[in-house]
Amino acid sequence: MGLQQLLDPESVAVVGASGTEGKIGYAAMRNVRGFDGPVYPVNPKRAGETLFDYDVVGSIGDVDGDVDLALICVSPPVVPDVVKKCGAAGVGGAVIYSGGYSEAGKQGAELEAKIADIANEHGVSLLGPNTSGFINPPTGLCASFVPHMERVGAGSVAVVAQSGGINHSIAFKAFSDKRGVSKAIGLGNQSNTGFSEVLEYLDGDEDTEAAVLHVEGIDDARRLLETCREINLPVAAYKVGRADVDDFAASHTGAMTGDYELYQAGFKQYGVVTADSCTAVFDAGNALAKVPKPTGTNVGVVSAQAGPGIVMTDRLKRAGATLPPFSEETRERIDDLVGDITFTENPVDTGRPMADIDKVIAAVAGDEGVDIVLVYELYEEGIPYPIKGLTEIADSHDKPIIFATDGPWDVLQDKIEALEEAGIPAYVTPERGADAVAALVQYVERNQVASEVTADD
Amino acid sequence: MGLQQLLDPESVAVVGASGTEGKIGYAAMRNVRGFDGPVYPVNPKRAGETLFDYDVVGSIGDVDGDVDLALICVSPPVVPDVVKKCGAAGVGGAVIYSGGYSEAGKQGAELEAKIADIANEHGVSLLGPNTSGFINPPTGLCASFVPHMERVGAGSVAVVAQSGGINHSIAFKAFSDKRGVSKAIGLGNQSNTGFSEVLEYLDGDEDTEAAVLHVEGIDDARRLLETCREINLPVAAYKVGRADVDDFAASHTGAMTGDYELYQAGFKQYGVVTADSCTAVFDAGNALAKVPKPTGTNVGVVSAQAGPGIVMTDRLKRAGATLPPFSEETRERIDDLVGDITFTENPVDTGRPMADIDKVIAAVAGDEGVDIVLVYELYEEGIPYPIKGLTEIADSHDKPIIFATDGPWDVLQDKIEALEEAGIPAYVTPERGADAVAALVQYVERNQVASEVTADD
16 A cells, blocks of 8 residues: 555645645645645636645646545535545545544445545555644654644654544644654544554554554454564553543544553553553654663663652662662762762762763763663753763764753753764653653563563464 | 731741751741741840841740741751740741651650650740741742742742642742742641641632642541541642552651651542642642632633644543533634634644634633643744633633643743632643642542532531
């Protein structure tokens, strides 16, 4: 099927393109303007006119050139015919924004099945129906109709959400946190393209280093799990529906949320990291995407403030991390740097931000018993973060280094960006930093389990 | 004791004031400049000079006027003498920034005990030692040496943290979220002023509507719990130390973290809401401070997007909230507004942001079976949040209304501020909104329990 054409197209048509503000066909045109390749508005009533400076054609078959992706902005009864025409014109992917299908009852389900049959026959990969779309920032493509989604920048984490709303929630939080995405995809009703197809595609996508999933419930959970095990891409999942929300969920994407505990056990067994909020699952994906693969669960913690150090230690231990004692050599190096007024076990408490905290961090990162390093430093004017030193440490050790901090966001944000660009995921609040490390610990534990399961098969 | 003089002084002296950048006595002077009242730098070596345009005096006894609060920036051996002089001069409160006391071993503990004895004898309330201080934004007072803390604005939530670092973590997160505080206090070693003294003071403070606590561990947990029950101020607590972190914690503020489960049971029984992160505890306090006291645990949910609606419903149910069916009248009103394509049970899914979503919210708020209203709406350009309508609903119903949303932070922040000013706590991400409602639900449940316990006594 045309996953490549759907998610990374070289050309895009907007079927039902409109110049009337408030219509989906208008919003789709407005948001697609940043796309690197050709854009073809399609509207039989406006053929020959221009929309947003693009020439309008009367039908998808009239486009002078190949079309990879069609953004379908027409109402449900017209969609089967549009998909048929797309298939005939060689279009490989289509997004169906409208709702009123399997989530809305029997009649809608029949219409959706009919559309899927047509798409399958022509090899068209469908996103939706009942989705707000997706974005592919590395190519400038915003195929979502939600305003401001075109501002979300490029990063190395792909978001794959069952709900369009949650897709936007996660993507906007990433944007607000000064992060980007490689893709952010709302699956909607998954009429012929679901989690497994998208994950298989993303596994080969050079822009994507980790995937984060939002899962309400799907018919074939085992297939999703097996896909997660087969691909090399690290995956973090946010499963919703621990309490009984099935009535509401079925009215949303036509799916039941299924058994929460079974999903959790499955993710654990198949090497998938789990998290329990939009923020936490992206934080986990961000760490998985940016750091070297951790090889163990031993964490070395360096904190410039004791209170946050205690918070992080507590959280890490609860998450199953080990804070091993440092080697004699490491302890001596730290004692020389910090003196004996503060706590030089693991965690190291430097007492205050210090100009050469990077030397302490280097000592911890150099300890053979440490697999992952977590650093916390409250922002203090006049004592800059050791970004250069941390970069050198990250470059010279094949170990994850995670940074956590607090301070006023307007002051922090460019420093967070600089650290992340240097391959050091950086988080505000000690809890988010610790939880990101906990995700790496989970990744190690679950992929050892996953390897054992594979070996036994 | 002089809690009022400590936390809400009319005049401040900085003992050990310095013109040398990098010294605590410099940072304290720099940060105190925004204070409404008189400031007196004290430094025998610089008497007669000026520092930051204030006249320096040689000794606290030389100040021409009353001094309520002394910020003590001198080194530990000199502190007992300074506190004695403060007491003699009628100073009622003092902050001791330096470390090296009970957290550092036997000798330090002896010094701390000596200082506390002197302070008790003279009726001086001490904050610390081993604290970065506190702020009182309604009076412009920044008695913390941490840069940028003077930027944290006035709000109605008081932060009381055992750790100075966590105090700053919570306060900066509030600032970054466009919120303020009435006070933000790092207790440090609590030599003669601890949680109970501060909470009793805050209960009578007209700027404070709720308190959030960060607790590592204290000797007299029962006294804290009894204070929480006796005061009218709603309290939310973040207890750290579920895993074993006692070695590290004792090296921090000289306290063990104690038994986490006992604390949790105590908080539950004594009417204290609990949360598990800096962000969550402030979010809880923010809701408790701003909304009318909830009278039940029945939540009505209105969501403009189904995915976030499911997330919130799941989280609320897990937290023990009830989502009751609406009355026949309410359902008819909602059906008239929304039509039957979306889910008009509780939660109501409006399908998309709609111009008159406030009418749906009004219908839910007007339902007699609903105690608390939670609204979610993804930000969409062109469909403004119904701030005016929500304000009217909040004004005409004596019920908490909580708003949750997602979108780019630069666009959202002034809208969040406007909602909060209208008495509608507003949160980014569905989870934070749901967790704030869960805190209100906990408040109702635990204060019913707390009342029962009181009645039995």
